[in-house]
Amino acid sequence: MITVNHHGPVPPFEQIREQLGDLIRSGTLNSGHRLPSIRQLAGDLRLAAGTVARAYTELESAGLITTSRTAGTRVCAGHGFAEEVQHAADSFATAAQRNGLTLEEALGAVRTQWPLNSEPVDDVDGTQRPRTA
Numbered sequence: 001m002i003t004v005n006h007h008g009p010v011p012p013f014e015q016i017r018e019q020l021g022d023l024i025r026s027g028t029l030n031s032g033h034r035l036p037s038i039r040q041l042a043g044d045l046r047l048a049a050g051t052v053a054r055a056y057t058e059l060e061s062a063g064l065i066t067t068s069r070t071a072g073t074r075v076c077a078g079h080g081f082a083e084e085v086q087h088a089a090d091s092f093a094t095a096a097q098r099n100g101l102t103l104e105e106a107l108g109a110v111r112t113q114w115p116l117n118s119e120p121v122d123d124v125d126g127t128q129r130p131r132t133a
Contacts, residue, residue: 001013001019002015002016002019002041002045002121003019004016004047005056006046008050012045012047012051013051013052013058014055016041016045016051016052016055017058017059018053020055020059020064020065021059021062021064024059024064024065024079024080025079025080025081025122026080026081026086026089027073027080027081027086029107030075031075031076031077031078032074032075032077033074033075034071034072034073034074035056035065035072035073035074035075036063036073036074037072038052038053038056053083056073063076063079064076064079075105092106092110093106094108
């Protein structure tokens, strides 16, 4: 589920936070899904428990997970990407892989388009709403 590059420039806690956040937003981890305990995930990833605890703390601060002694650490509701975004991401990822792009190259393609499309979006009913990340 989660992998950590121990030799990369991104700190391990940030890799965990980012990957879990992506899994939650993509719907891979649904509302109520129980995450491994801090000790369990730390052992699986060969990291210090404090590293995993920091990632969990940041996810909890962002409202993506909740922790209790009785229920453990669980995914909170209401943070998934819209179906339209999921479909577009799937189509883009498939096209990027088919064209031999690395993940970083594909993300770069999105970044180059982002400023061009940063204006508010018209909803179906004609009202404008700001784009959300």
